[in-house]
Amino acid sequence: MVFCIISSYLPSVLNFRGKLLEAIHAQGFEIHILSPDLEQFAAEHKQLENFGYYVHAIPMQRTGTNPIADLKTLWAMRAIITKIKPDYVLAYTIKPVIYGTLAAWLAKVPQRFALITGLGYAFQNVEAEGGRSIFQKLVHGLYRQALVRSSKAFFQNPDDLALFKQLNLITQATPAVVVNGSGVNVSDFNVVPLPLDNTHQIRISFLLIARLLGDKGVREFAAAAAIIKQSNPEVEFNLVGWIDENPAAISQHELDHWVADKTINYWGKLSDVRPAIAESSIYVLPSYREGTPRTVLEAMAMGRAIITTDAPGCRETVVDGENGYLVPVKSVESLVEAMRKFIDDPELAEKMGQRSREIALTKYDVHEVNKHMMTEMGLI
Template sequence: MKFLLIAGLADSLLNFRGPLIAALQARGLQVHVAAPDLIVDHPMRRQMESLGWTVHTVSMRRTGTNPIADLRTLCALWRVMRRVRPEYMMGYTIKPVIYGSLAAWLAGVPRRFALITGLGYAFQGEGQRGRLQAFVQRLYAVALSRVEKVFFQNPDDEALFRARTILTMSTASCVVNGSGVDVSSFNFAPLPPGPPRFLLIARLLGDKGVREYVQAARRIRKMHPDVRCTLVGWIDTNPDAITQAELDAWVNEGSIQFGGRLLDVRPAIAESSVYVLPSYREGTPRTVLEAMAMGRAVITTDAPGCRETVTDGYNGFLVPVRSVDMLQQAMLKFVNDRTLAERMGRCARKVAEEKYDVHKVNAVMLQEMGIQ
């Protein structure tokens, strides 16, 4: 039996789906993966092949709406499926879901699934972005009508797809607890000594709340210069991306320390006291789960995908979307009470173990797909 998993970003297969693929292999399935830029002899491809995965590189632009380029993606995925003849197919993120589902239907793949890991740029805002939203929703509706089941990472996204009839009543759906986190790999780490150290790890996008984080950090550091606020991530090709000029200005003024893009975020989390993600909307934020697993209290927004990870006052605080004032107030609670981060961090670790353990999450997904 063959299972084809399609991604828009190659390294997400290793970083986010590795345990799921291992679970599929443990059940005797031959796993094929498809993503852009996995050329022969690429180090990432060699790593995947060393794990027993069969790798296919496909033409796919992760962002943009060029119809010719997207048609090439559809055709490339169809050719892979006609050659491999998988019994199962699943795509995640927008283009793999849309074009992977359509290609699988055209190629006659018997069992087709989709994983909605978040709604992203096209589902937020009005004007030009609103027109893009309408276009993407129509594509989603066509593609998801061709799958057997759709997995969501939070109930708000599922409800939105149902309310807007992107997902009809004839297509089954299931909510899972995000991508999960390997709690044995992201071990509990003691807090660093001294004043609080705040951390945000994200693609540098406006929708991730990066600007709000920097504004709150700027205010707090004026009052408490010994507090450290760190930003880890990279500038993305997304239209909502932070500019290099903005980032340089923040670093030069001393509001934040910038750690760049890290292959392993565990040292950065271990050096922090509190994890902050002021995102406007998520599927379920993986970085929050990783921080919780390592015993870090979390400040995040009362927004879809984010609110599920934090019980306000127990393992962190929830703040309104776009509210710099409330974000600042939540951060100051940890500055004013140096014992709070440790107490909430231990609660966060407990939540990660009980709710977000990757093996529990994957077991639910495999059961829902009928893979025993």
């Protein structure tokens, strides 16, 4: 039996689907991976091949809407899929879901699954404003065509599923299942003590890990940092991530300004985020919308309190007042208020961090999430 996964970014196969593929491979499946830009990710490519997987290069522009380029992607994927003859195909993120699912359908793959890991730019402001741009209507139409040809669609939070139904992008003809994100391997993210200051008291430091996009709440994080620094200059604000090719990306000038003003400690892009989490006492993600944010789950597994938004995907990770606080999207004032609770009572960070670990263990363990998905796909 052959299982094929389609991704737009090879490192995410290891980071987000690695344990899933490992479990499927253990069931005796031959694993094939389709992804672009293999030459840029030689280490990941080699690691996946060392696991016994087959990795295939596909032409794909991660961003942009060039119809000729996207058709080239579709036909290239169809050719590879026709050759390897998979019994199951799983595609995730926007272009793999759209073009990968259509390619699998054209290649007559019996079981085709779509995993909606987040909505991103194509769904920005759709709920708030009601109207849709021409670009959004185009993308949504393509989603509809792909999902009607899917055997089943997985969503990482109930809000995304509800929006897809509201926009008529998924119908009753396609079964839909909500899973608890991508999960987190809790054994890889052990609880570590909170950082201490020179007097051996809990040192309050806030951390955000994200692609540096406006809709991740990076600007709100920096604005809140600037306000708090006026009265509490000792409080640290740490940022991990990188500027992505995306219409919503922050500018290099903005980032340089925050660093020069000593508002933000910028640690760049890290291959291992655990040291950053260990050096921080509270994790913050002021995102406008997520599937289920993996960085939040990792911070929870390491025993960190969470401040995140009362937004789809984010709100599922926090029981407000138990393992952290939920704040309104784009509200710098509310973000500052939540941060001040930890500054005024540092013991909250320890108490809420313990609760975060409990939630990570019971709800987000990667092995349980993967077992759920494999059962729904008929692999076990």
